[in-house]
Amino acid sequence: DSGVTQTPKHLITATGQRVTLRCSPRSGDLSVYWYQQSLDQGLQFLIQYYNGEERAKGNILERFSAQQFPDLHSELNLSSLELGDSALYFCASSVEGDSNQPQHFGDGTRLSIL
């Protein structure tokens, strides 16, 4: 058990819809990372937050947004969903904001777009 909690575990929705994925980091971790894992793109870094502020941005689409709340949990919002957004979305956390820190991953949210 990594200590990182992601909800929901599975999400099925239709094209054009909007969903919110939630992540609670390990106790004491200030940084949260979001990743997308798909068959063709592999594991892609989307965005990082550190102590409530955006720290780094990766291959995140404009239709996607995220935030980290004062209690350090984070949400990833995906809107105008397309079939290609079907993937496993991971959240990870680390103690500090530097990417050289080991990251501890949640179990992921599997998003299926019908």
Place this chain on the structure above:
Amino acid sequence: AQKVTQAQTEISVVEKEDVTLDCVYETRDTTYYLFWYKQPPSGELVFLIRRNSFDEQNEISGRYSWNFQKSTSSFNFTITASQVVDSAVYFCALSEAGRDDKIIFGKGTRLHILP
């Protein structure tokens, strides 16, 4: 630009054999960090090791060992006396120190350990 290549898409070995997973990286930075993660069939990602660019000492942890060679930009991972529980996808990753704190993953190597 940074890049991580795991040329082996899939490997199958018989239990108790040794197996090496290759990882080659590209970076223009002199300070960077390399990682290995394991993704078992249950799906979660498990951190295995971090190595910084200034520390070329090889590391051994039980049946796992890592060989970092800056001269060939490689960070290979060897499992000795493999076990069925080692079956997983293994990801190598790279991050460059600096303002743009991102971590780039390779495509992963799927390892099958056959009983």
